Amino acid sequence: MLRKLKQKIEASWYQPIRWWNILLLPLSCLFIFLSLLRRLYYHCVPPKKFNVPIIVVGNITVGGTGKTPLVIYLAQLLQQHGYRPGIISRGYARNSQDCVLVTAQSDPAHVGDEPVLIAQRTQVPIVVCRKRVVAVKKLLTEYDCNIIISDDGLQHYALARDIEIAVIDTTRRFGNGWRLPAGPLREAVSRLKHVDFIVANGQAVLTKLAKLAKLAKLAKLAEYELKLKFDDLVNIRSAEKKTLADWRNKKVFAVAGIGNNQRFFDLLTGHGLCVIPHAFPDHYAYQITDLQKLLAEPKIPIIMTEKDAVKCTDFATEQFWYLPVTTEMSPEFDQEILTKCVGATRRSPS
Numbered sequence: 001m002l003r004k005l006k007q008k009i010e011a012s013w014y015q016p017i018r019w020w021n022i023l024l025l026p027l028s029c030l031f032i033f034l035s036l037l038r039r040l041y042y043h044c045v046p047p048k049k050f051n052v053p054i055i056v057v058g059n060i061t062v063g064g065t066g067k068t069p070l071v072i073y074l075a076q077l078l079q080q081h082g083y084r085p086g087i088i089s090r091g092y093a094r095n096s097q098d099c100v101l102v103t104a105q106s107d108p109a110h111v112g113d114e115p116v117l118i119a120q121r122t123q124v125p126i127v128v129c130r131k132r133v134v135a136v137k138k139l140l141t142e143y144d145c146n147i148i149i150s151d152d153g154l155q156h157y158a159l160a161r162d163i164e165i166a167v168i169d170t171t172r173r174f175g176n177g178w179r180l181p182a183g184p185l186r187e188a189v190s191r192l193k194h195v196d197f198i199v200a201n202g203q204a205v206l207t208k209l210a211k212l213a214k215l216a217k218l219a220k221l222a223e224y225e226l227k228l229k230f231d232d233l234v235n236i237r238s239a240e241k242k243t244l245a246d247w248r249n250k251k252v253f254a255v256a257g258i259g260n261n262q263r264f265f266d267l268l269t270g271h272g273l274c275v276i277p278h279a280f281p282d283h284y285a286y287q288i289t290d291l292q293k294l295l296a297e298p299k300i301p302i303i304m305t306e307k308d309a310v311k312c313t314d315f316a317t318e319q320f321w322y323l324p325v326t327t328e329m330s331p332e333f334d335q336e337i338l339t340k341c342v343g344a345t346r347r348s349p350s
Contacts, residue, residue, distance in 0.1 A: 007281060010063070013175035013184040024182035031180050035187070042157040048133045049160040050140065053147050053344035056161040058154025060191050061184040064259020064282060065169040066201035066226055068114045068307070071151045073327035074337070075122040078147060081338060086145035088135035089115045090152060091128030093283035099129035099138060108311045109285055114151065116310045132159045147341060154195075155186055162344035163337070164195040167226065170202030171263055196340065197333070198223045227328040230267070234324060236309055236316040244323075247301065248272035253294045255304040257284035264305055264323075276300075284308075288315040295319065 012018050055074065059065045071087065078085045091102075091112030100106075102115040104123070111128050119126050125143040129135035132153050139145050150156070154164060168174075175184040192198055200223055232241040252273050256264040257280035265277045278294070280286070286308070288295075294302050295317065302320050304312070309322035 009181065010184070013178075014172050015176075017176055021176065021178065021182045025178070028179045028182040039157065047158055047160040048136075050136055050148070052140065052145065053163065053341055054136070054150065054159065054161045055148070055163045055165065055341075056150045056153050056156075056159075057165045057167065058150075058152050059167050059169075060154065060187045060189065061169070061172075061174060062180065062186060063169075063172075063184065065167040066199075066228070067152060067167050068118065069228060069325055069327040070165070070167055070199060070226060070329075071149055072118055072121045073329060074149055075118070075124050077334060077337065078149075078341070079122075079124070083147045083341070084143075084145050085122075085124050085147050085149055086136075086139040086143055087115075087118060087122070087124055087126040087149045087151060088132050088139065088153075089118075089126065089128050089150075090130060090132070091115050092152075093285070094128065095285075097130060099127065099131075099134055101138075101142075102126040102128055113283055113307050113310055117307050118151065120310070132156050147345075162347070163197070163340050165197040165199055166192055166195045167199045167201060169260055169263075170200050172260060197336070199226050199329075199333075200224070201226045201228070224330060224333040228325045229328055231324045231326060233303065233321045235318065236313060236320040236322060237318050242321070244268070244271040244273065250274060251276065251300055253278060253297075253300055253302045255291070255294075255302055255308060256280065257286070257308050258282055258305055267323075268303065273303075280308075284311075286311045 009020065012021055057067050057071050057074070059067060075085045075087060089112065094110055094112040096110050100111060102111045102119045104116070104120040106116050106119065108116045115126050115128050125139055125145065127135040127138045132150055136148055136159065139148060150159065153159065154166065174189055177183060177185065179185045232243050234241055249272055252268065252275060254265050254268050254275045255278045258264065259282050261279040265275055268275045291302065298319050304322050306322050306324050312320060
């Protein structure tokens, strides 16, 4: 019941204002007040600095915007240019509070689905911990890292950062523009004026919305487009590969438990697949019983995102496939990031 209520409220953020959004406004006011107190606290108590550059990849809205693919891209980019990156994450929706190292073989239920996916794709040391300062200390103590990437944490002001990257989902943008819980915003849109990079998952968003007064100044900031390139489908059990074209005009079950499930369903539909969608909450912990009805029709393939797939490996059959994605950024973005990393390294305390 609570899960359905939560889903209904979150869906309402991206629709015309409803009466229950208005009822939640007093809680939004409380949220804004507490956020201001928190910011004031960290103006008085300096955040923790480290002797390596810290890059924070985050967003100002609740839900997925494309942070994880960008984190993977940054880790690989930095590796290619001689850096030894480490990654920290909260490990959202995990069932433990431990501060632990993540490997490609880690249990997603224990460390979180996104950290496992990142570990599989990058092979860099990753630590999940509720307190990101503790996670950084663990990485620097146990591994030879010379730069840290924080997966999410734009609002985690206890940790000083050298580079901030805000990722925006251009499909859903900022929803109704209200703060939590009446809307999806963690911080005001004006927060984007203070980040180093704005990355749009899809076509540029700020220029489209520049006519809004509160975004007019933001449109002058450099904005980079995050392009997702979709690879061949991979069978979870056998690692066999197929293209999306192989299933054009064929019926498939599409399973997604990500921040924007509809984006995934639309992608498959756009490639000509006859999609039967099955949406789950973001970071959903799958059990075989959740997919029992789908397994009863073994001739229809089950296609899911790579993030979902890491949680289904223990019970996946030959019916299960996932769609890997790779990120493409412009050469200008790469150069700007690398230049700022060099500058941050020089500024870091010894």
